[in-house]
Amino acid sequence: MALETEAKRMIAEFDFTKDDVNKAVREYLAEMEEGLEKQGTQLSQIPTYVTAVPNGTEKGTFLAVDLGGTNFRVCSVTLHGNHTFSLTQSKVAVPRALMETQVASELFGYLAQQIELFLKTHHEDHFAAHKGKPNSVPFFDLGFTFSFPVEQVGINKGRLVRWTKGFAIEEAIGKDVCGLLQKEIDALGLPVKVAALVNDTVGTLMARSYTSSGNETTLLGAIFGTGTNGAYVEKLENIKKMKMIDEQEGGSNYDRSTGMMIVNSEWGSFDNALKVLPDTPYDRDLDRESNNPGIQMFEKRVSGMFLGEILRRALLALHGHPDPKIAIFKDGTSADNDMTTTTTIDPNSNLFKQWGIDTSFLSIVEEDQSDHLRITKQILEKDLMVDSASTEDAVAVKMLVHAVGKRAARLAAVALGAVVIQSKRLETDGFADIGVDGSLIEYYPGFEEYIREAFREIDGIGEEGDKKIRIGLAKDGSGLGAALIALIAGGSEQ
Ligand code: BGC
Numbered sequence: 001m002a003l004e005t006e007a008k009r010m011i012a013e014f015d016f017t018k019d020d021v022n023k024a025v026r027e028y029l030a031e032m033e034e035g036l037e038k039q040g041t042q043l044s045q046i047p048t049y050v051t052a053v054p055n056g057t058e059k060g061t062f063l064a065v066d067l068g069g070t071n072f073r074v075c076s077v078t079l080h081g082n083h084t085f086s087l088t089q090s091k092v093a094v095p096r097a098l099m100e101t102q103v104a105s106e107l108f109g110y111l112a113q114q115i116e117l118f119l120k121t122h123h124e125d126h127f128a129a130h131k132g133k134p135n136s137v138p139f140f141d142l143g144f145t146f147s148f149p150v151e152q153v154g155i156n157k158g159r160l161v162r163w164t165k166g167f168a169i170e171e172a173i174g175k176d177v178c179g180l181l182q183k184e185i186d187a188l189g190l191p192v193k194v195a196a197l198v199n200d201t202v203g204t205l206m207a208r209s210y211t212s213s214g215n216e217t218t219l220l221g222a223i224f225g226t227g228t229n230g231a232y233v234e235k236l237e238n239i240k241k242m243k244m245i246d247e248q249e250g251g252s253n254y255d256r257s258t259g260m261m262i263v264n265s266e267w268g269s270f271d272n273a274l275k276v277l278p279d280t281p282y283d284r285d286l287d288r289e290s291n292n293p294g295i296q297m298f299e300k301r302v303s304g305m306f307l308g309e310i311l312r313r314a315l316l317a318l319h320g321h322p323d324p325k326i327a328i329f330k331d332g333t334s335a336d337n338d339m340t341t342t343t344t345i346d347p348n349s350n351l352f353k354q355w356g357i358d359t360s361f362l363s364i365v366e367e368d369q370s371d372h373l374r375i376t377k378q379i380l381e382k383d384l385m386v387d388s389a390s391t392e393d394a395v396a397v398k399m400l401v402h403a404v405g406k407r408a409a410r411l412a413a414v415a416l417g418a419v420v421i422q423s424k425r426l427e428t429d430g431f432a433d434i435g436v437d438g439s440l441i442e443y444y445p446g447f448e449e450y451i452r453e454a455f456r457e458i459d460g461i462g463e464e465g466d467k468k469i470r471i472g473l474a475k476d477g478s479g480l481g482a483a484l485i486a487l488i489a490g491g492s493e494q
Contacts, residue, residue, distance in 0.1 A: 002325040003318075007396040010314060013280045014403035016410045018457040024276040024411070025458055028418035031270060036263070037240045039151075042273065044266040047239055048202050048231065049155040051255045053217045053262075054210040054484050056083035063140040063192060064482035065115060065181075068147030068200050069165055069226035069305075070094065072111060074118040076140075077483035083211055087479055088122050090114070104172040104180055112184035115142075115192060130191035141195035141490045143482025145203050146177050147227065149266045153249045155489040158197045164268060165227045165305055168291050196482065196489040199264045200437070201231035203481025208435025208474035210484055218433045220419050221477060224412060224447070225438025227268055227296075228303040232419050234263040267415045268299030277301060278407065282313035289354065298415070302408045304440045308357035311404050316351060318396060328393040329386045343393065346385035357383065359440060365401040367445045373398060408440070409450030413458070416451065416469075421460045426468050435474030442473060 028043075035045030059081035066073040075089035092114060098107045119127040123140075130137040148167065150158035156178045163169065172180065178194045185192050205221025212218065222230040236242065236259050246252055254261075271277045272295055286309050287293050287300055300306045321327040329345040350356030361383050368375040373394035380386040380397065389397075416434060425432040441447050448471060455466040474481075 002323060003328065003392055003396055006318065006321065006323075006326045007399045010318070011399050011403035014278070014407045016278055016407050020276070020278070021410060021414060021454050021457055022459055024271070024414040025418045025421070025460075027271060027276045028267075028414055029422060032265070032418065032422055035265070036234070036238055039241055039245070042269050042271065044149060044151075044161070044264070044269065045239075045241075046150070046152055046199075046264040046266060047242060047245065048152055048199065048262045048264050049252065049254045050202060050206070050262040050485055050488065051236075051258045051260060052488060053233060054206055054488075055217070056210050056213075057081050058210065058484060058487055060487055061140075062483035062486045063115070063142040064145060064479045064486065065111065065142060066145040066147075066200070066478035066482065067094070067111060068145060068478065072114055073479065074114055075479040076118075076122060077480055079210075079480075079483065079487070083213060085210075085480055085483075087476060089479060090118050090121070099167045099169070101169055102171065104169050104175065105184065107169060107172075108180045108184045109187070111181060112188050112190070115185060116188050116190055119190060119192075126191065131189070134189065134191070137191055139191045139193045141486040142192050143196045143198050143203075143484075143486035143489075144178060144181060144194050145198045145200050145478040145482045147200040147223070147229070147478070149269075150177060150197065150199070152197060152264075153245070154252055155254070155485070156194055156196050162292065162295065164292065164296050164299065166291070196485040198478070198482045198485050199229065199231060200478045200481075201229045202262050202264055202485065203479075204435045204437045204474045204477030205231050205233075205262060206481035206484045207477040208433070208472060210480065211474065212433065212472070216429070216431075216433060218435050219423055219425055220416065220432070220434045221474065221481075222412075222416060222434060222436050222441075223438045223477075224303060224436065224440040226303060226305045228299050228412070228438070228440075229265065230267050230415055230419060231262050231264045232423065233260055235259060236261050239263065265415075265419070268296040268303070270298040270415060272297045277411070280310075280314075282310050282317070285313055286310055298411065302411050304359040304438070307362055307404050307408055307440075308359050309355055311362060311400060312351060312357040314400050314404070315357075315397065318400075319345070319351065328396055329380075329384075329389065341388045341390065343389055344387045346387075349385040351384045351386075359444070362401045362405055363444050365398050366405055368398065405444055405447070406450050409444075409447045410454040412447075413451045413454030417455055417458045417461055420465075420469060421458075426461070426465050431468045431470060433470045434472070435477065436471055437474055437477050
């Protein structure tokens with residue numbers, strides 16, 4: 001009982017009530033506006049220079065690459081012009097050393113080599129023809145999905161503002177990432193032109209809009225994966241800072257006739273000042289020991305890279321509790337068979353290592369409905385080297401997992417809900433369409449339902465509004481979406 005009481009006290013720290021949600025939505029709306037007015041705000045609200053959303057009739061073959069987290073993906077995408085497409089891809093894990101190298105060209109050179117390998121494997125004819133006659137073979141337009149905060153100054157130009165998600169290459173900050181990649185592509189003599197710079201959320205929005213049947217366009221593309229972020233369709237006239245940016249950049253070249261532009265919100269840094277975000281001791285410790293303390297505070301409470309680490313710190317606190325009746329993963333009584341068992345944890349357990357718990361651990365435990373939480377015990381053994389965990393311990397683990405996951409989903413609802421409210425689409429169109437991607441939204445049990453539960457509590461959405469919000473998985477945003485933007489960008493060379 002003592003353990004259960006303590007676990008209940010801890011999970012209460014993760015409560016994010018209806019009032020909290022509404023207060024956070026109000027703050028989000030205020031930050032949205034501020035971000036549209038000036039540069040350098042917490043919510044960056046970055047203009048993307050993408051001024052149209054596809055309707056499914058687009059055609060052609062394009063290359064797309066995706067750097068944004070654990071993997072680097074290269075693909076070629078053929079758009080069939082009837083809402084469908086085919087895609088060939090290869091994927092490699094980005095070597096950890098390259099994420100933190102001193103020399104940016106090491107990372108970008110590696111990416112160019114992967115593109116070369118892909119062309120040799122999947123577009124051998126084109127590759128060989130170009131090697132023979134470099135000036136007569138057409139270049140592939142490439143959409144570069146680069147999912148970090150970038151201050152975009154044109155469709156294929158943008159300066160890196162900061163790294164997130166474990167990347168830290170000082171030298172690249174402030175540089176044009178398309179230029180960095182193009183340089184390495186040219187050094188290898190590849191027939192590829194970096195035509196568009198794409199945030200994965202923008203790609204997700206485009207992909208959802210292309211694949212949805214009918215003429216309705218999507219409002220918002222959101223990622224809940226390793227990191228989190230959203231991009232949405234904004235009226236050009238609302239992006240007040242555009243005039244200033246145009247002046248600074250000497251009058252950027254983009255199509256103003258559509259009256260709209262997709263804005264990359266970079267909501268990972270919503271409320272870095274912690275005015276409305278929840279803050280437990282575990283959040284604080286995680287942030288302090290991260291490689292970017294004080295920033296991406298929303299992301300650090302919502303996305304896959306961090307949920308495991310929040311949980312790990314909470315479990316560690318329970319494990320180290322001075323009261324032996326509370327401390328988990330130590331000798332205990334197993335309720336399954338009424339026997340006293342010896343629970344042990346290996347000193348090399350991932351429980352004791354930063355980033356030692358993966359989000360997939362949370363998904364498995366959240367889903368576990370087995371007798372005496374047998375599955376949770378198994379994964380405790382496999383992932384955390386806990387031998388013979390008691391049912392009481394497993395129950396406490398599950399309670400904490402649920403608290404961390406549910407809080408993340410309710411926070412996600414804040415950002416999504418605020419964008420829906422600001423767009424007024426529920427009133428004007430009678431619905432709002434959202435494309436989503438990322439491991440959390442795809443695999444975390446109940447994530448969408450918890451988001452919807454929170455929607456129903458938000459003033460300005462409620463039961464009725466929730467029914468009008470469509471959320472659909474838009475797989476391949478970073479491939480298909482980037483190809484679509486490369487297509488749009490193809491004609492407008494910067
Ligand atoms: C980055 C965003 C990206 C998101 C999802 C965040 O860490 O700042 O640019 O869209 O992760 O991948």
